[in-house]
Amino acid sequence: MSLADSDRELVVEELGREPSRAEAALFENLWSEHCAYRSSRPLLSAFESEGERVVIGPGDDAAVIALPERADDDAGDGANEGTGATESGDGSRTCITMGIESHNHPSYVDPFDGAATGVGGIVRDTLSMGAYPIALADSLYFGEFGREHSRYLLEGVVEGISHYGNCIGVPTVAGSVDFHADYEGNPLVNVACVGLTNEERLVTAEAQEPGNKLVLVGNATGRDGLGGASFASEDLAEDAETEDRPAVQVGDPYAEKLLIEANEQLVDEGLIESARDLGAAGLGGASSELVAKGGLGAEIELERVHQREPNMSALEILLAESQERMCYEVDPENVDRVREIAERFDLGCSVIGDVTDGNYVCTHQDETVVDVDAHFLGEGAPMNDLPAAEPAQPDTDLPDADLEDAFDAVVSSPSTASKRWVYRQYDHEVGVRTSVGPGDDAAIIAIREANTGLAISSGAAPNWTAAAPYEGARAVALENATNIAATGATPLAAVDCLNGGNPEKSDVYGAFTGIVDGLADMCATLSTPVVGGNVSLYNDSVAGPIPPTPTLAMVGTKPGYDAPSLSVQAADESELLLVGDRALDGDDEVFSLGGSEYLAQFDGSDRFPALPSAPAELVETLAAVADDDATLAVHDVSHGGLAVALAEMVTDDAGLDVSIPASDPLGALFHEQPGRALIQTDSPAAVREAFDGIAPVVSLGSATDDGTLTLSVGDDQVTIAADEIRERRATIETELA
Template sequence: MLPENDLKIITEEMGREPNLVEQGCFLNLWSEHCSYRSSAPLLKTFTTVGDRVIIGPGDDAAIIRFGEGWVLAIGMESHNHPSYVDPYNGSATGVGGIVRDIISMGARPIALMDPLYFGPLNTPKNLYLFEHIIEGIAGYGNCIGVPVVRGETYFDESYSGNPLVNVVCVGLAREENIVTACAQKAGNKLVLIGSTTGRDGLGGASFASRDLSEEAEAEDRPSIQIGDPFTEKLAIEATLEAIGAGYVLSCRDLGAAGLAGASSEMASKGKLGMRLEADKVILREDGMTPYEIMIAESQERILMEVEPENVDAVLAIGKKYDLHASMIGELTERLYYTVEFEGEMVADIPVMLLTEGAPTFERPSTAPPEREIGEKPDLPADMKKVVLDILSSHNIASKEWIYRQYDHEVQVRTVEKPGSDAAVLRIGDGKGLAMSCGCNPRHTLLDPYEGGKGTLIENSMNLAVKGAEGIALVDCLNFGNPERPDIYWQFKQAILGLGDAARSLSIPVVGGNVSLYNESGEYGTAIAPTPSIGLIGITGELETVPQSHFAGEGNTIILVGNTLDEMGGSEYYNMVGLRLNGNVPKVTDESVKVVETLINVVRDGNVVAAHDVSAGGLAVALSEMCDSIGAEIDLTSVGDNLRADDVLFSESHARAILVTSSPEKVKEMLADVPHTVIGTVGGNNLSIKGNGFDLSLSLEEISDARASLTKMMME
């Protein structure tokens, strides 16, 4: 049912009360998920333009200029609520939906990333969700031949009742082949191509704008779409062929709000109306009503604007790929969204009212009382044991069990594979595309503004250690109920922080998604604020991209950046039961300078290995660099008057470990940013000493600790 105030506004604007079909259209298109009612004023604070931005927010995907006539399409979406109710199909269709956003722009999807957030794996329910969400992503992505090249998997109690499934997709196209969702001309026809339309996914957009409860698993299962990756693969090829032939003038994926959403938005973007014949839609179930036809979110469907003389050619392409295709309507000069069914008019809505009429507003926000920093823990008696415990925690442990289920090498572009700081793909000759994703929700929980800034700095560091400069980002802003002033304050502050960091690095925010109401009655809590992002960048020459592991006996190891007493939100503090204690890492002007300097240093070609320092701190980053060879590390000069645990486990931003055989050259290039020589590569152990500690880890001990998640899942 429409909220009372919405019904009043619509009735006044239309001069009558909307009928059932019209109410279904408004219910979905005016939902938080589609209309960004609580978030639109805040999202306007982002800088969305830049030298490389061809198409920014508002279309199915953004288009970014890469070079030499190539463009990148990038989009990011969430499928959080569906993945709780039906983890396999929820996550699978999350992949399918974002891939169609890319192909509807005329780009071939070339890579996926999947930032995922779960409750701890110590309950059967969380373990079930974890296994089946991964299975759904792998099953869909592998079948359609799009590699999953990067991801994040984060565990926190707040996600127990509401896991998050965020997906980023990047596509590649020639600039001249790009199409948009902006309808072009009255009289042109609408062709729906792909799968049939069924009752799966009914009301998905409105469902995504509610919080979850235990009962949701049964009563909301009709809101979950069922994916067919084999049909998706055919839809990819058919769509790109039709666009390549010049038949498609505008195009839209059928995602949230189904046919009602895609078609009305296409018309309104072109300042046109539309007349649809709902009975021309090819159905998979008998007896579907016009209400169901219009708002069903059945997967693998694309809507195309086609000139009348090219309709038969597009229908023939559909037949060639064994897809269902039919002409279902036309664009009109009359600015109304009209739906007919079996000769009767079942909807007649002012199109701009439907797509742009939902009231948007800033909700009340209230900052919490100032947080107590709290006491520090007692220094551990056995520091080596603490390092191994952190390495084996599920947030830090290797995610190999996950990414081994994904085909990350299909399309043979992948240069840097999963497990590295950033994925790197070969695009044309010479330079590469670098990709990173995710955030640190605990940092954002303790300080939403600094957490928002840190999200971009850490992803930028992931690119910088590959010599890549960030050129565009998309976001997936996952938060609890915005009607709660404390949650809306978190939401607002995180957006402001992310936006400020983006401006400081000159990286435009070109698209994304907002996912609110992420909380459940079952657990009675909102998720930790999770401003997850996808960041893309351009490397220097590919031969200068360093590896992530120690290499070269006797090579010099340099730590870049300052290590401070910034333990708030750290994995170490969480492990010792101080989740809400400590100073949150802050982003400074120096952080931005470190990012920019690192890019130049790596591109110069004298760095053989590089690794960002982030979750878990220095002890973790050094351990992760141990593969076939160890290192001798001296941290005596790192940090001013810091305790041993601060030095080893602080998560201060903008730090990296560089390995070089030309230390003087690298140090010269690092002259304007903090840096310290901390050791040399060599041996079969990682030996770390500092003020008050001296420990040694064998390569086998490190490997065993990091394999904890894989070992648990294989048992």
């Protein structure tokens, strides 16, 4: 590890002396791109993060959002044992926390531990807000599925997520999996967590008062994960899998489960003044950031930290990223009770120092190894002023293909095929809150404390943002909102994980700027505040940069906990309608296939499709229609276009007879304009009336009872049974069985 010359000059000027070895390492890690957002922070002001329900926005370990309270006799009357959140009885609002983080480089070096500790870290971010974790969503991106190394990474990452999440008893209910050649040298693992609390139980990462104690609770500190923050801020080298292994943390989910329950009791008893989980830059990062946010300092005796390895140096104790650890600010008179609770849950507990009104000072064996201003350490990194080149627009190159061959290729593509192999390894029902689980447009979690259903959607679309960063990112936001609306919920808030390559390359930084602006613009249009997030840059390797990837995790709320079926129902009098397809609106249709799986399969390019003209009204109306009693089924249309959406709706008991009024079969079936939905309804006239002036509504056909999809476009026709569709869509399961 070494501090850059320009940064060292600033540090020397501030300190009036050369930094110690421990100080230089702290500055290197806390001023890294991973911690300081030196290249991205100037762009993040584009996001609107305020709203009437935003209790705590960006800047803390997780955001806090107040849920709408719905009056009902069945709303519940108090504590729900084992859920963590209770109605306080004093009128405080029920809240959720939202957070998201990346563990990209560690998951390339060690897929199992890299992904597992990503889950552990975002769960501890939830704990530090005084919340109980109730749901996880993971969005995963790998190289081409046909490559053995991509499958190796996929299997290891999924195993790591399932092992950790299942062991700690937090359901993984939503997410996405995408494959793209440009992730071959650098996969992405983005994990979001939703927690439950209320306003009376909130804790923040802002130190409160000099004289309070700093208490470290959890696993012992070892030498794993040293320099993880700086490692995450560099391109992956060709030998990263061997040379960077020490920078990857090793998780212990059973200790995390004990930490979850201990944290819950500490919060219930009001013993915590502030909290920060130990993640990037370890104890040095957590403790300095905690006091810096309060405008305070600290005096820490590093030898007091409970350690699992002998003879650890001051630098190792400060920067090790050993997992399952929390740093608490505790009133001196509550320290003994905190220690008792830690011992009850078989967790280590060390009183390591005091909050002060001076500098951030660390000693080791009576030697001062760190003495710096905490605010300068946490906030003093200069921002980068980088050139951004406008991404080139692709030329139009539309390959021709036989309709049936194209249908098979797109429906069976690993990116659009069933992800059942992935999510069946996750326990998505633990906690008895999951009403709609993975495999649907969005998951729904029952928040009985507020008598509210919470819909969760998470993902991005690398084909979209690779083709058109700005428009593709706008489409990602609209796509997640449409997923939420298809369950009958209205969007409430979102967090993002902005992944990009090396920002020092002007074309990469230009594309990254595009996804930031695109995501921000559409979320603002949807009146959905972006309340927090994570930035991961330097996702670049010898294979080249990743596609700009703006993962968005969005939540919405609805009355009740149910959703219309995604699958078509065998109902004689019903009609299948397509809502929102701009290209089918009139006789002069022009289909844009940019960013589509069809072009990925058949090697072509085109401009990105135009988005709906009234996206906010479309989402609001779709949510209302989805919740109507006359609606039998709703399914969002996105990746793979109409072909994939229709294939996913057919079951052994109910089929579809569909006729698409278009002269271009390939364009009609495979373009991926977001903001579209298929609606099976008993009242088509009411649906048309609801969307009048908002979005076009086209009748496609009706349900059958033969379990077959009959698809006619002009003179072309595809007929395929539900069991054959399942077989084609089982690509991942078949290959990995």
